[in-house]
Amino acid sequence: MNIMYKSTRSNSAKVTASQAILKGLADDGGLFVPDQIPALDIPLSSLPSLSYQETAYEVMKLYFSDFTEEELKHCIRGAYDDKFDTAQIAPLVKKDGAFYLELFHGKTIAFKDMALSILPYLMTTSAKKNHVENEIVILTATSGDTGKAALAGFADVPGTSIIVFYPKDGVSPIQERQMVTQKGDNTHVVGIVGNFDDAQTGVKQMFGSKELAERMNKKGYQFSSANSINIGRLVPQIVYYVYAYGQLLKQGEIECGDAINVVVPTGNFGNILAAYYAKNMGLPIETLFCASNENKVLYDFFQTGNYDRKREFFVTSSPSMDILISSNLERLLYKIAGEDPETVKGLMDALGGAGEYQITQEMRDKLTGFVGGFATEKETADTIRKVYKAADYIIDPHTAVAAHVYYTKAADTSRKTVIASTASPYKFTRSVTDAIDKEKYDAMGDFELVDELNRLSGVKVPGAIGEIRTAPIVHDTVCDKSEMQQTVERILGL
Numbered sequence: 001m002n003i004m005y006k007s008t009r010s011n012s013a014k015v016t017a018s019q020a021i022l023k024g025l026a027d028d029g030g031l032f033v034p035d036q037i038p039a040l041d042i043p044l045s046s047l048p049s050l051s052y053q054e055t056a057y058e059v060m061k062l063y064f065s066d067f068t069e070e071e072l073k074h075c076i077r078g079a080y081d082d083k084f085d086t087a088q089i090a091p092l093v094k095k096d097g098a099f100y101l102e103l104f105h106g107k108t109i110a111f112k113d114m115a116l117s118i119l120p121y122l123m124t125t126s127a128k129k130n131h132v133e134n135e136i137v138i139l140t141a142t143s144g145d146t147g148k149a150a151l152a153g154f155a156d157v158p159g160t161s162i163i164v165f166y167p168k169d170g171v172s173p174i175q176e177r178q179m180v181t182q183k184g185d186n187t188h189v190v191g192i193v194g195n196f197d198d199a200q201t202g203v204k205q206m207f208g209s210k211e212l213a214e215r216m217n218k219k220g221y222q223f224s225s226a227n228s229i230n231i232g233r234l235v236p237q238i239v240y241y242v243y244a245y246g247q248l249l250k251q252g253e254i255e256c257g258d259a260i261n262v263v264v265p266t267g268n269f270g271n272i273l274a275a276y277y278a279k280n281m282g283l284p285i286e287t288l289f290c291a292s293n294e295n296k297v298l299y300d301f302f303q304t305g306n307y308d309r310k311r312e313f314f315v316t317s318s319p320s321m322d323i324l325i326s327s328n329l330e331r332l333l334y335k336i337a338g339e340d341p342e343t344v345k346g347l348m349d350a351l352g353g354a355g356e357y358q359i360t361q362e363m364r365d366k367l368t369g370f371v372g373g374f375a376t377e378k379e380t381a382d383t384i385r386k387v388y389k390a391a392d393y394i395i396d397p398h399t400a401v402a403a404h405v406y407y408t409k410a411a412d413t414s415r416k417t418v419i420a421s422t423a424s425p426y427k428f429t430r431s432v433t434d435a436i437d438k439e440k441y442d443a444m445g446d447f448e449l450v451d452e453l454n455r456l457s458g459v460k461v462p463g464a465i466g467e468i469r470t471a472p473i474v475h476d477t478v479c480d481k482s483e484m485q486q487t488v489e490r491i492l493g494l
């Protein structure tokens with residue numbers, strides 16, 4: 001089966017997987033979606049015997065149909081190697097009745113590594129296949145974790161350079177430090193005075209500018225995106241849900257065909273969308289729990305069918321989910337609108353203009369299978385403490401948002417539940433130790449807390465943390481949210 005990609009916003013010509021990866025976003029501003037969601041073509045009973053890499057191949061070969069077996073295996077081998085601190089790549093651990101799918105064993109200790117360690121391989125392979133001569137400029141907005149993971153993936157990759165924008169006051173100290181110490185001659189990091197949505201909007205505007213694209217092309221550059229709107233990020237994220245199902249079988253927790261639940265701490269809706277695709281491929285998933293922090297625009301959407309971004313923005317302890325415009329939701333809207341691009345375009349125009357949209361009852365009826373939930377800051381902290389007390393296991397604030405939704409909405413179902421555990425607690429030491437015992441840890445410095453967390457959890461300090469302790473700061477550019485394009489032009493010498 002040959003899967004092609006089309007835009008969510010118009011019936012323009014279809015493109016191949018490699019072209020969709022290179023472009024990132026469709027010309028009409030829509031997102032690329034596969035023209036059909038392929039079914040898994042191996043029996044579920046074979047999953048327990050597959051390694052992570054083998055599972056990755058079985059999933060990705062279905063979506064990246066214009067890659068040869070050799071090309072795809074090369075990408076997978078290069079990505080999922082000893083950059084990860086465990087051979088399992090994504091271990092599934094049972095704690096207090098739930099199954100935590102640990103997606104933070106890569107280089108930058110957050111789940112973005114799962115896709116961003118393979119994206120540079122997919123991108124350079126795609127460039128070769130399409131005879132691209134230009135240098136590919138990866139332009140990315142980050143709420144904290146994508147930025148570092150993309151920088152780590154693309155640093156010194158020939159034929160590419162990368163520019164990352166992050167909200168100057170909207171990421172954790174460790175996240176910021178990880179980015180501003182990034183090595184690599186082709187890496188650029190810029191803090192903006194604004195929030196993540198501002199950064200994402202600015203990046204989308206640059207992608208949409210034909211005039212800028214032409215000037216870039218003259219200088220031998222073209223943009224691509226490492227954001228989760230890129231199909232080259234979405235597809236690798238499907239893999240670990242399939243892998244988790246195999247692990248549950250292997251651990252004797254379920255029988256072949258048993259349905260499971262999945263809880264995903266959600267921001268841009270990429271991770272949970274991957275779980276939804278996995279379900280549509282035939283993986284037995286009953287309910288997808290979409291867990292939000294206090295920026296609960298998605299919770300409200302699942303409750304009412306109304307998506308309203310006009311609301312107060314909260315900076316929370318789970319900054320990678322401090323998002324009011326969840327880009328990947330567009331791909332779900334496309335599905336529930338019966339794949340009608342006109343409907344999607346109408347909704348997206350309304351979101352851009354009036355700042356809200358309402359879906360029809362018919363569309364809402366197709367959202368069964370999703371349940372929204374959210375955690376306040378207090379509930380998040382309480383859950384970190386609760387899991388620590390119950391299971392001697394320390395989770396980060398993002399995972400805790402999901403765990404709260406698990407305890408309040410999923411724990412009493414008879415289904416086994418997988419919680420996507422999206423970051424190492426070491427990335428958010430202050431929030432985590434505050435949750436456990438604020439009085440005791442309040443006065444300590446960030447790196448002191450690292451040692452404290454090590455003592456509390458018994459989990460080895462990840463290499464990513466050790467490195468940034470001593471690494472010099474090499475990026476200090478800051479600009480206003482209105483100056484993003486000028487900054488890019490200056491960096492590229494346009």
Ligand SMILES: *Cc1c(COP(=O)(O)O)cnc(C)c1O
Nearest residue numbers: 145267268269270271320422423
């Ligand atoms: C990016 C991120 C999320 C949100 O994932 P989306 O795919 O944007 O919904 C959750 N947790 C962490 C730690 C992240 O880095």
